[in-house]
Amino acid sequence: MRNVLTVFKKEFYRVITDKRLIFTAILLPGLAIYVMYSLMGNAIGNEVEDISSHKMIIYTENMPDDLHDAIVDGTTPVEFHDLSDITVDDVKDKIYAGDIDLLIVFPEDFETVLDGYQDVDYVIPSVSVYYNPSEKYSENSYYVVTSFLGNYGYSINLDRHGDDLTIFNTSLEKVFDENKESARGFAMLLPMLIIMFLFSGAMSIGPDSIAGEKERGTIATLLVTPIKRGELAIGKVLSLSVISLMSATSSFIGIMFSLPNLMGSSGEMSNGIYGIKEYVLIFLVLLATVLVIVGLISMISAYAKNIKEASMLILPLYFVSIIVAVSSMFSGEASSSLVTYVIPIYSSINMLVSILMFETVPLHLIVMIASSLVYVAILIFIINKLFQSEKVMFSK
Amino acid sequence: MNTLEVKNIKKTFKLSRKQRKLDKTDEKYKVAVNDLSFTAYPGEIFGLLGPNGAGKTTCLRTISTLIKPDEGDIFVGGSSVITDSFEVRSKIGFLTSELKLEDHFTPNYLFTYFSRLHGILEEDIEKNRNELFKRFGIDEFMEVKVGDLSSGMKQKTSIAISLVHNPNFIIFDEPTNGLDVLTARSVTDYLIDLKNQGKTVILSTHILSVVEKLCNRVGIIINGKMKVNDTIENVKNSHPSKDLEELFFDLVKEEEEGVLL
Ligand SMILES: Nc1ncnc2c1ncn2[C@@H]1O[C@H](COP(=O)(O)OP(=O)(O)OP(=O)(O)O)[C@@H](O)[C@H]1O
Ligand SMILES: [Mg+2]
Numbered sequence: 001m002r003n004v005l006t007v008f009k010k011e012f013y014r015v016i017t018d019k020r021l022i023f024t025a026i027l028l029p030g031l032a033i034y035v036m037y038s039l040m041g042n043a044i045g046n047e048v049e050d051i052s053s054h055k056m057i058i059y060t061e062n063m064p065d066d067l068h069d070a071i072v073d074g075t076t077p078v079e080f081h082d083l084s085d086i087t088v089d090d091v092k093d094k095i096y097a098g099d100i101d102l103l104i105v106f107p108e109d110f111e112t113v114l115d116g117y118q119d120v121d122y123v124i125p126s127v128s129v130y131y132n133p134s135e136k137y138s139e140n141s142y143y144v145v146t147s148f149l150g151n152y153g154y155s156i157n158l159d160r161h162g163d164d165l166t167i168f169n170t171s172l173e174k175v176f177d178e179n180k181e182s183a184r185g186f187a188m189l190l191p192m193l194i195i196m197f198l199f200s201g202a203m204s205i206g207p208d209s210i211a212g213e214k215e216r217g218t219i220a221t222l223l224v225t226p227i228k229r230g231e232l233a234i235g236k237v238l239s240l241s242v243i244s245l246m247s248a249t250s251s252f253i254g255i256m257f258s259l260p261n262l263m264g265s266s267g268e269m270s271n272g273i274y275g276i277k278e279y280v281l282i283f284l285v286l287l288a289t290v291l292v293i294v295g296l297i298s299m300i301s302a303y304a305k306n307i308k309e310a311s312m313l314i315l316p317l318y319f320v321s322i323i324v325a326v327s328s329m330f331s332g333e334a335s336s337s338l339v340t341y342v343i344p345i346y347s348s349i350n351m352l353v354s355i356l357m358f359e360t361v362p363l364h365l366i367v368m369i370a371s372s373l374v375y376v377a378i379l380i381f382i383i384n385k386l387f388q389s390e391k392v393m394f395s396k
Numbered sequence: 397m398n399t400l401e402v403k404n405i406k407k408t409f410k411l412s413r414k415q416r417k418l419d420k421t422d423e424k425y426k427v428a429v430n431d432l433s434f435t436a437y438p439g440e441i442f443g444l445l446g447p448n449g450a451g452k453t454t455c456l457r458t459i460s461t462l463i464k465p466d467e468g469d470i471f472v473g474g475s476s477v478i479t480d481s482f483e484v485r486s487k488i489g490f491l492t493s494e495l496k497l498e499d500h501f502t503p504n505y506l507f508t509y510f511s512r513l514h515g516i517l518e519e520d521i522e523k524n525r526n527e528l529f530k531r532f533g534i535d536e537f538m539e540v541k542v543g544d545l546s547s548g549m550k551q552k553t554s555i556a557i558s559l560v561h562n563p564n565f566i567i568f569d570e571p572t573n574g575l576d577v578l579t580a581r582s583v584t585d586y587l588i589d590l591k592n593q594g595k596t597v598i599l600s601t602h603i604l605s606v607v608e609k610l611c612n613r614v615g616i617i618i619n620g621k622m623k624v625n626d627t628i629e630n631v632k633n634s635h636p637s638k639d640l641e642e643l644f645f646d647l648v649k650e651e652e653e654g655v656l657l
Contacts, residue, residue: 006512014500212498220492221558224460225513226485390463396415 003227007235011209015243025204026247029197030254037258055079056141057099059091062106067152076144095132101141103130104149114156179273183357186259187333191352192325193255194248195345198290199318201247202297206240207310210301219393229387233298233380240294248286274356281355281365288372289348293321295379302386305395321345334359341367344375398438398473398564400459400596405432405468407454428454430620431468436598436613438564441591443611444600447648451620452600453493456569459598460490472565486514489563493570493600495554499543503534503553506542507560514561521560528556531586548579555583566590568599572606584610604641616644618651 015021055077060068063080071078083091083105094100105128107113113125129145132138213219222232297314304310324346328335334354341347347368354360386392407429416422429451436442444452457463459470461481469476475483497506504525511521529535532552537545542553555571571587572580587610591597601607607614607628614631616624624631624647635643 003513006509010505010509013505014498018500216496216498217492217494218497220457220460220462220490221495221510221554222513223462224485224488224490225510226482226515227513394457394463396409396412 001231003231004235004238007227007232008239011236011239012242014209015205021205025201025243026250029200029247030250030252033193033197033251033254034258037255041258051136051140052076054137054140056137056144057081057101058141058145059083059086059100059103060105062108062110063104064106064111064152067148070152071145071148074144074148076140092130095130095135095138098132098135098138101131101135101138102145104128104145105130117160180357182273187353187356188329189259190255190356191349192322192329194252194286194352195289195321195325195349197251198244198248198286198293199297199321201244202240202290202294203311203314203318205243206294206297207301207304207307207314209236209240210298211304211307211310214304214393215306223387223393230380230384232387233302233383237291237294237298237376237380237383240298241290244290244294245286248290252282252286278355278358281360282352284365284369285348285351285355288369289345291376292344292348292372292379295376295383299379299383299386302383303392325349328353333357334364336361338364338367340364342371344372347371398594398596399471400436400473400565400598401471402432402434402455402459403468403470405455405458405465405470406430407451407458407463407465427620429458429465432617432620432622433468434613434615434622434625436596438596439591439594440612441587441597441599441610443607443614444598444617445602445604445607445614445644446600446617447602450617452602452617453569454620455617456490456567456598456600459567460488461485462490486561487563488565488567489558489561491555491558491568491571493573497542497550497554497557500541502539502541503529503545503556504538506553506557507538510557511560516561524560524562528559531589532556532582548575551575551579551583555586564595566595566597566599568597570600570602572601572603604644608640614640616647618647621651623647623651 015025052075057079058071059081061083068080072080088103088105091100091103095103107125107127110125116122127149129142129149131142133142213222223229296317300313300317301310304313328346328349334350334357340350341364351360351365351368354364406427409426409428411419411421411424411426416424419426432451432455434442444455446452454463458465459472459477461477461484464478469478471477472484473487475487477484501509507525507529508521511524516524525538526535529538532555534549534552534556537549542550545553551571551574555568558568559566566587568587572583575583584606587597587599591612599606599610611628613627614624615622624643626634631640631643638646
């Protein structure tokens with residue numbers, strides 16, 4: 001036990017006295033997430049604002065005054081022009097180039113034509129609209145104008161047929177739990193990010209701490225001391241776990257602070273919905289998960305000949321974990337099958353989803369944590385065996 | 397009681413495909429050490445001399461319990477490397493060849509770390525450190541990170557760290573390799589010190605002058621086999637016409653021809 005502590009302290013000291021490692025392994029993940037998400041959130045927010053404040057440039061011919069006035073009175077600023085000194089083809093070219101947003105052409109004496117709707121030889125008139133769906137302003141103008149056009153048509157129908165046109169009234173009432181909405185957002189985003197950052201912490205220090213001993217030859221100096229191989233394995237795994245947990249916590253804080261910025265534009269997410277209970281549960285799951293991930297990375301690092309080989313061998317494991325995380329991200333809800341909670345990493349992701357959705361099943365949590373501890377014990381046993389194997393430790 | 401007896405050890409390695417290609421051989425196995433025996437005595441330095449790939453490192457790793465012999469046994473002060481490996485470990489100080497201590501740590505930190513792993517009491521750690529660091533002139537540099545030390549200082553630190561528990565058996569694999577003359581000299585001087593303290597010293601080298609100046613006994617190992625195993629005087633006396641260098645060349649040539657036949 002004393003030896004475990006000695007090894008633990010040395011490995012821990014290695015990282016926390018190294019400014020570069022503190023920055024890259026612990027601070028950077030959180031900071032990077034915060035900056036990235038906040039910028040993304042701002043960009044989305046700006047985009048929405050930009051479109052709704054843009055002045056629509058619309059060319060018209062024979063537009064009815066009622067419709068014209070209605071659009072001018074609308075919330076989107078607009079600038080109308082008529083076709084008096086420009087041809088339709090020129091306007092189309094300019095719509096194509098993005099200089100004009102929309103062209104709407106009504107037949108001559110449109111309103112008079114409409115009034116003759118009961119004549120025997122009445123022909124339904126056509127209104128032509130030109131816009132460019134690949135230009136964001138033009139596309140937005142199209143939505144604005146067509147909705148006004150729809151209303152205009154509806155009001156003419158009312159004039160013609162009176163109230164009997166109305167078949168039914170709809171009354172809308174939004175019945176939903178706003179927290180649930182936020183919770184779903186978190187449950188989709190967080191688990192994958194957390195797994196990614198648990199890995200990135202462990203991956204940046206694990207290979208150096210274990211495969212590095214072989215590369216430098218210090219493994220021989222270590223193994224001729226009377227320390228038990230198991231103590232060495234436990235000391236290393238524990239210190240790597242604590243550091244990875246610090247790294248994951250930093251990422252977690254980064255995520256929590258930046259999500260309101262990211263989601264702020266749509267106003268649907270707020271991190272205030274979770275209480276102490278959820279944070280404690282999340283921490284428990286993180287702890288169990290980090291032990292498993294660090295155990296796996298340590299096992300690979302103990303097997304590899306050098307740091308480079310260790311990093312290479314860890315990559316496939318990392319990708320598989322990310323794929324598992326992404327697939328459960330799309331399902332959007334936690335699995336209800338007990339078997340799920342004994343599968344490493346997959347269990348962690350489902351557990352996180354259920355906690356974030358306020359649907360924690362105590363049995364699932366217990367099974368998940370207990371199975372993780374069993375895996376860690378097995379992994380430490382294997383690492384111990386690897387340290388004992390002269391073929392693995394002193395291969396050529 | 398402080399003798400070290402190597403008794404008929406044999407060690408065979410299975411060669412990986414990659415290694416077979418590198419060694420340009422079709423053999424699946426390599427007998428790195430073949431029926432090797434020798435005895436090292438307290439107050440003496442035993443020099444294991446041999447060309448590259450002769451089996452020196454394999455032999456020293458077996459003595460240090462890092463690898464197990466396929467056949468034979470080694471007794472370090474009476475303890476078997478096979479059955480009492482923990483006891484053997486507390487008796488030996490092992491310096492692996494081309495050891496690179498972690499750059500980030502200071503000699504001071506590493507000394508304490510390895511002392512604790514050896515189970516040394518805190519007050520003794522302090523005493524040992526003062527003694528060893530002073531002896532090697534590391535005391536001025538003991539708070540400088542290993543990465544910032546000269547290669548001579550690094551090697552001296554490595555030696556100090558392999559001796560934290562004041563062992564009676566010193567097993568050094570190529571301790572002067574890659575050092576300048578001055579640093580090499582201070583290392584060999586220290587080995588003589590250890591010998592005079594009554595310790596049993598074994599070192600490997602492919603440098604003949606080191607053996608001639610330093611060692612009481614020499615074992616010339618070629619292709620895993622012990623060709624000569626005697627005191628330096630006896631070796632010189634039994635081949636009066638040759639110096640050690642000529643003898644060494646003749647033995648290597650003889651072995652190569654033998655392998656070819
Ligand atoms: N772990 C291993 N796996 C396979 N072959 C090995 C292993 N260790 C050593 N060998 C082979 O055994 C032989 C002896 O190697 P060893 O390292 O003991 O030689 P050495 O005398 O120390 O040489 P050098 O002067 O190059 O250090 C070599 O042919 C080497 O390739
Ligand atoms: Mg060697």
